[in-house]
Amino acid sequence: MKWLLPPLAGLSLGKRFFLGVFLILAIVSCGFYITIAKSFELLDDQLVNRNLHERMHLFIDSYAQYGDATLMPKAANFIGFIGAHPNSPPVPAVIKDIPAGEVTNDLQINRRYYHALREVYQGRDFYLMLDDGFLEAIKTRIGLIAITSLTLAIIVSLLIAGWLSRLISRPVTALALAVNDYLPEAYPANKLGDRFRDDEVASIARAFDSFVERLTRFVDREQAFTEDASHELRTPLTVILSSLQLLAEDKTVSISGQARLARIQRAAENMQSLIDALLWISREDSPATMPSVELGELSRDLVQQLSEQIQRKPVTLEFQNLSNYPRFVPKGMAGSIVSNLLINALNHTEQGAIELIVYDDRLIVRDNGYGINMDDIPHIFERRYRGGRSRGQGLGLYIVKRICQSLNWRISVSSAPGKGACFIIELPPADNV
Numbered sequence: 001m002k003w004l005l006p007p008l009a010g011l012s013l014g015k016r017f018f019l020g021v022f023l024i025l026a027i028v029s030c031g032f033y034i035t036i037a038k039s040f041e042l043l044d045d046q047l048v049n050r051n052l053h054e055r056m057h058l059f060i061d062s063y064a065q066y067g068d069a070t071l072m073p074k075a076a077n078f079i080g081f082i083g084a085h086p087n088s089p090p091v092p093a094v095i096k097d098i099p100a101g102e103v104t105n106d107l108q109i110n111r112r113y114y115h116a117l118r119e120v121y122q123g124r125d126f127y128l129m130l131d132d133g134f135l136e137a138i139k140t141r142i143g144l145i146a147i148t149s150l151t152l153a154i155i156v157s158l159l160i161a162g163w164l165s166r167l168i169s170r171p172v173t174a175l176a177l178a179v180n181d182y183l184p185e186a187y188p189a190n191k192l193g194d195r196f197r198d199d200e201v202a203s204i205a206r207a208f209d210s211f212v213e214r215l216t217r218f219v220d221r222e223q224a225f226t227e228d229a230s231h232e233l234r235t236p237l238t239v240i241l242s243s244l245q246l247l248a249e250d251k252t253v254s255i256s257g258q259a260r261l262a263r264i265q266r267a268a269e270n271m272q273s274l275i276d277a278l279l280w281i282s283r284e285d286s287p288a289t290m291p292s293v294e295l296g297e298l299s300r301d302l303v304q305q306l307s308e309q310i311q312r313k314p315v316t317l318e319f320q321n322l323s324n325y326p327r328f329v330p331k332g333m334a335g336s337i338v339s340n341l342l343i344n345a346l347n348h349t350e351q352g353a354i355e356l357i358v359y360d361d362r363l364i365v366r367d368n369g370y371g372i373n374m375d376d377i378p379h380i381f382e383r384r385y386r387g388g389r390s391r392g393q394g395l396g397l398y399i400v401k402r403i404c405q406s407l408n409w410r411i412s413v414s415s416a417p418g419k420g421a422c423f424i425i426e427l428p429p430a431d432n433v
Contacts, residue, residue, distance in 0.1 A: 015165070018158075018161050018162060018165045021157065021158070021161035021164075021165075022158065022161070025154050025157055025158070029150060029154065032146075032150055036143065036146050048103060048105070048115045048130060049103050051130060052103055052115060052116075052117040052128055052130055053103075053117065055078050055128055055130075056117050056119050056126065056128045059080050059126060059128055060119060060121050060126055063082065063121070063126070064121070064122075077130055077131045078128060078129065078130055078131075079114075079128070079129045079131075080126070080127065080128050080129075081095075081126075081127040081128075081129075082124055082125070082126055082127075083096075083124055083125035083126075083127070084124065084125075085124065091125075091127055092109055094107050094108070094109060095107060095116045095118065095127055095129065096125075098116055098118050099118070100118045100119060100120050100125075101117075101118070101119060102117075102118075103115055103116070103117050104116045104117070104118075106132070107129070109129075112131065112132070112133060113132040113133075114129040114130060114131060114132055115129065115130040115132060116128070116129045116130075117129075171196060171201040172201060174195075174196075174201075175192065175196065175201050175204060175205055178192050178195065178205075179192070179208065182212075191209045192205035192206075192208055192209055193205045193206035193208075193209045226279055233271075233275050234272065234275060237268055237271060237272050237275075240264075240268045241265065241268050241269070241272075244261055244264060244265045244268065247261050248261055248262075248265075263304070263305060266301055266304075266305055267305055275332075290330035290331065290332055290333065291330070291331045291332075292328040292329060292330060292331060293328065293329065293331040293334070293335075294326045294327065294328055294329075295323070295326075295327045295328070295329050295334060295358055295363070296321040296323055296326070296327075296358050298329070298331065298334055298335055298338065299319060299321070299338050299356055299358055299363075300319060300321070302335065302338050302339050302342060303317055303319045303342070303356060305339075306339075306342055306343070306346065313346075313349075313350065313351065314350075314351040314352075315346065315349055315350075315351060315352060315353065315354060316352075316353045316354070317342075317353075317354045317356070318353060318354070318355045318356070319355075319356045319357075320355070320356070320357045320358070321358045322357060322358060322359050323358050323359055323360045324360055325360065325430070327360070327427070327430055329407070330407070333403045333406065333407060334403075334407075336399060336400070336403055337400050337403050337404065337409075337425065338356070338363070338365075340396040340397065340399060340400050341365040341400060341423050342354065342356065342365060343396065344396055344397065345365055345366075345367040345369065345421070348367065348369040348370045348371075348421070349367045349368065349369030349370075349420070350369065350370075352367065352368040352369065352420075353367070353368060354366070354367045355367070360427075360430075361426065361427050362424055362425060362426050362427055363424075363425040363427065364422065364423070364424050364425075365422075365423045366420065366421070366422040366423075367420045367421060367422075368419070368420035369420050369421070370417070370418065370420075371415045371416050371417045371418050371419050371420055371421055372387060372413070372415035372416075372417070372421050373387065373417055374416075374417075377413060377415065380397050380413065381397050381398060381400070381401040381411075382394075382398065383395065383398040384398075385398075404425065408428050409425050409426065409427055409428070410425070410426040411423065411424070411425050411426075412424050412426075
């Protein structure tokens with residue numbers, strides 16, 4: 001019966017129940033038909049044998065009493081003959097030599113079928129034939145009655161099955177609609193277990209409530225941890241930024257020192273934006289509520305911040321802003337994407353060049369470093385996944401992917417070992433940012 005499982009898998013609960021009832025009715029109908037057919041066979045044999053023998057006894061008794069061959073059985077469906085008797089019609093050749101005492105079936109005379117019986121009495125052969133058309137008419141009437149009754153029974157059963165299938169599937173459908181319209185933030189006021197009677201569907205609803213309760217506690221813990229962590233990280237950053245403002249006002253600081261302080265301030269501000277971006281991701285808030293910045297300016301600032309790290313390697317960082325119009329993006333989220341991609345390129349390039357290009361509809365970060373193995377490419381955006389040359393914790397590209405999904409940006413990568421990597425971020429139209 002395993003061949004039935006794939007078709008049934010796509011059917012609803014009500015349709016499965018209806019189909020099950022239909023199959024049961026089909027099996028019962030087949031059994032009923034076979035039973036009726038066998039019953040007709042038995043009825044035919046018993047009725048024919050009994051009638052022919054009874055009529056034959058009456059026929060012989062009449063002859064023995066009156067000696068008249070014209071006293072045939074008084075039934076329109078019977079025909080009698082007496083062998084070698086002057087008053088009897090001639091005996092048909094087809095029945096002359098049938099066995100005595102046994103009913104012979106399906107004898108054809110003039111395109112009609114008969115059942116015949118031969119008996120011997122006082123040296124004479126007595127023959128009696130029963131017209132089969134009469135029995136066939138009876139069987140036809142009985143068959144029509146049986147078929148009509150069975151058809152009505154099947155129709156009534158299917159109607160009841162349809163009603164029962166809707167009755168059975170109604171609470172399941174109601175539960176599915178309730179789950180679809182479920183608002184997790186309204187828990188526990190909207191528990192589903194209270195809406196259903198104490199049956200199997202109510203058990204599923206209570207299990208769902210229990211799962212939502214555990215999930216809610218888990219989410220609450222994660223949000224509490226994120227908020228606490230962000231608060232603890234913001235405190236030292238606030239101190240750093242305040243100190244930088246005081247140092248910037250100090251006239252004794254040299255021009256080169258002021259430039260270093262400016263870079264530190266930009267790095268601290270970007271760190272603060274990154275913390276805000278991660279907090280927004282954890283809460284799944286709308287990116288539209290974040291402070292915005294022009295993408296080209298943000299990319300240029302991030303390139304400048306990485307200049308000192310680039311100077312320690314024989315690597316050049318090239319930035320091009322080829323966009324024709326300004327594009328404003330959430331500062332923290334976009335900054336996290338660009339900085340993670342640049343740092344990733346820097347970590348995997350010992351010498352050569354790293355390019356950051358901003359277009360109207362896309363952003364490209366390209367390097368000529370180690371490249372990425374083909375087996376690693378499908379997994380590099382997975383959380384905690386680390387390739388063969390990875391130096392981090394496997395979170396940078398995962399965070400980039402998550403932020404791109406939040407901004408409705410599409411990121412892709414092409415690479416080959418020893419030929420560098422190219423990350424392309426496709427941007428939606430500016431009015432959808």
